[in-house]
Amino acid sequence: MYLLQLFNxxxxxSILLLVALGLAITFGLMKVINMAHGELIMIGxxxxxxxxxxxxxxxxxxxxxWYFVLAIPASFAIAFVVGLILEMSLIRFLYxxxxxxxxxxxxxxxxxxxxxxxxxxxxxxxxxxxxxxxxGLMIMDGTLLPYKRLFIIxxxxxxxxxxxxxxxxxxxxxxxRAVMQNRDMAACxxxxxxxxxxxxxxxxxxxxxxxxxxxxxxxxxxPSLGTYYIVDAFMVVVLGGVGKLVGTVLGxxxxxxxxxxxxxxxxxxxxxxxxxxxxxxxxxxxxxxFVAMRSRSLD
Amino acid sequence: xxxxxxxxxxxxxxIILRNVTLTVKPGQVVCLLGRNxxxxxxxxxxxxxxxxxxxxSVAYNGTDLTKRxxxxxxxxxxxxxxxxxxxxxxxxxxxxLLLGLEASKTKATSIPEEAIxxxxxxxxxxxxxxGDLSGGQQQQLAFARALASKPEVLLLDEPCEGIQxxxxxxxxxVIRSIKSDGKTAVLLVxxxxxxxxxxxxxxxxxxxxxxxxxxxxxxxNDEVVRKYLTV
Numbered sequence: 001m002y003l004l005q006l007f008n009x010x011x012x013x014s015i016l017l018l019v020a021l022g023l024a025i026t027f028g029l030m031k032v033i034n035m036a037h038g039e040l041i042m043i044g045x046x047x048x049x050x051x052x053x054x055x056x057x058x059x060x061x062x063x064x065x066w067y068f069v070l071a072i073p074a075s076f077a078i079a080f081v082v083g084l085i086l087e088m089s090l091i092r093f094l095y096x097x098x099x100x101x102x103x104x105x106x107x108x109x110x111x112x113x114x115x116x117x118x119x120x121x122x123x124x125x126x127x128x129x130x131x132x133x134x135x136g137l138m139i140m141d142g143t144l145l146p147y148k149r150l151f152i153i154x155x156x157x158x159x160x161x162x163x164x165x166x167x168x169x170x171x172x173x174x175x176x177r178a179v180m181q182n183r184d185m186a187a188c189x190x191x192x193x194x195x196x197x198x199x200x201x202x203x204x205x206x207x208x209x210x211x212x213x214x215x216x217x218x219x220x221x222x223p224s225l226g227t228y229y230i231v232d233a234f235m236v237v238v239l240g241g242v243g244k245l246v247g248t249v250l251g252x253x254x255x256x257x258x259x260x261x262x263x264x265x266x267x268x269x270x271x272x273x274x275x276x277x278x279x280x281x282x283x284x285x286x287x288x289x290f291v292a293m294r295s296r297s298l299d
Numbered sequence: 300x301x302x303x304x305x306x307x308x309x310x311x312x313x314i315i316l317r318n319v320t321l322t323v324k325p326g327q328v329v330c331l332l333g334r335n336x337x338x339x340x341x342x343x344x345x346x347x348x349x350x351x352x353x354x355x356s357v358a359y360n361g362t363d364l365t366k367r368x369x370x371x372x373x374x375x376x377x378x379x380x381x382x383x384x385x386x387x388x389x390x391x392x393x394x395x396l397l398l399g400l401e402a403s404k405t406k407a408t409s410i411p412e413e414a415i416x417x418x419x420x421x422x423x424x425x426x427x428x429x430g431d432l433s434g435g436q437q438q439q440l441a442f443a444r445a446l447a448s449k450p451e452v453l454l455l456d457e458p459c460e461g462i463q464x465x466x467x468x469x470x471x472x473v474i475r476s477i478k479s480d481g482k483t484a485v486l487l488v489x490x491x492x493x494x495x496x497x498x499x500x501x502x503x504x505x506x507x508x509x510x511x512x513x514x515x516x517x518x519x520n521d522e523v524v525r526k527y528l529t530v
Contacts, residue, residue, distance in 0.1 A: 174390070174394055174397060174398065175398070175401070177387070177389065177390060177394075178387050178390065178394075178398050181387050181388065181389055181390070182385055182387055184349055184369070184385075185381065185385040185387070186387075186398070187348075187349075187368065187369040187370050187373075188347055188348075188349065188369045188370075188373055188379045188381070189370075189373055189379075189398050189399060189401050189402055189444070189448075190370045190373035190374050190401035190402030190448065191370060191398065191401050192370055193370070
């Protein structure tokens with residue numbers, strides 16, 4: 001029984017992490033309070049819905065199961081482009097102004113929600129999961145691990161690895177870290193800070209899109225999908241410690257695991273309350289979160 | 300040739316620099332002197348583009364850079380070692396050096412030999428984080444980082460500030476060797492008169508944000524020093 005709870009905790013953690021990863025970039029690295037993050041998730045989800053409909057309409061039924069493989073890059077790409085447009089038209093005027101960007105991005109979120117309502121209608125739409133994700137892995141009697149949840153865990157790991165290589169091992173990532181640490185000096189060395197800002201924000205948005213794609217596996221989707229996840233996403237990033245990937249992973253694991261355990265020991269609503277109490281208490285003790293950057297360079 | 304013409308610059312409402320004109324010819328070591336708060340660092344920042352000019356111009360080899368961003372100035376051949384070194388503390392020493400290549404004209408992917416040859420301690424510390432280095436080591440890193448793009452003009456803002464005497468000597472040797480290579484001109488801000496007299500070709504003295512005196516080594520006599528530099 002505990003094994004199943006452990007798996008549930010891991011599964012919830014993986015969803016939280018996927019939802020928060022994009023925000024770990026836009027909020028964690030760039031310090032933009034992006035309230036439209038949830039709507040970028042929603043855009044990713046609807047991109048998956050669109051991919052599914054295109055497959056249904058134009059391709060033979062035997063191909064249908066493979067739409068999901070295409071849906072992941074498609075949702076990344078569409079959310080990436082929306083993020084890029086958002087950065088170039090709005091966010092870039094708001095760097096260093098947290099309150100203004102909070103209000104402005106919240107407004108953008110409302111606009112995007114309404115846009116989705118106008119295009120796809122207010123009711124939720126269903127995305128049919130591919131049949132190869134039905135069923136589950138039976139590890140012992142009465143303990144079934146659904147393939148969908150396993151798939152999301154694998155997807156999160158893949159996203160993490162890709163992000164790690166992008167941020168810590170590529171040229172672009174090096175420029176990105178340099179700009180986020182010392183914008184003026186990076187500019188003096190010849191790094192195009194405008195380009196880096198736009199790319200960074202767009203990648204954060206694209207990852208939100210992937211999260212949206214994964215969420216279609218968990219149930220039907222609607223225009224307000226993002227609003228359910230935005231608070232959790234911010235909580236994960238803040239709890240983990242702003243600016244470090246490891247922190248975000250720890251934050252998601254912490255919230256996901258405790259949530260599951262508390263709900264198992266008590267009930268759903270009391271469990272949620274206990275998790276919040278723990279987070280508040282923890283942030284009193286360590287206001288910087290799990291992994292705070294500490295170095296001579298910051299003194 | 301780096302040419303600054305009648306430059307005016309400042310922070311917010313206040314104007315710091317008024318009517319500053321100076322030139323750095325190829326291969327020359329030009330020193331910028333002056334008491335504290337006369338605008339030496341402000342001038343360096345305006346040349347690099349970190350501060351927007353209110354008036355006047357900054358030109359390099361005939362190209363007007365006044366409206367260009369710092370990155371474009373770096374790519375046109377101006378290297379910068381700022382006051383306080385400004386090392387990327389969370390990045391490794393090697394990554395700091397690689398960032399120095401961003402402005403290089405050739406598509407180099409490895410750090411040029413001559414940039415690090417002068418600082419033999421650096422390769423031993425490639426994997427350490429820049430922020431964990433001592434002040435002197437950071438200064439050497441900042442030098443190597445600026446040299447990595449093979450700049451034609453190097454702006455040095457107080458490179459010896461807060462550094463132990465033996466490394467000050469090293470830095471003097473580095474500036475000398477840059478000078479003897481003849482490929483890179485240097486604009487040097489420095490407080491130590493003894494230091495600048497030992498390497499400078501031409502001198503400017505700033506006072507209240509304007510050039511108060513300029514001349515060669517012979518003209519920089521005790522009277523000038525008493526008038527403009529003695530506190």
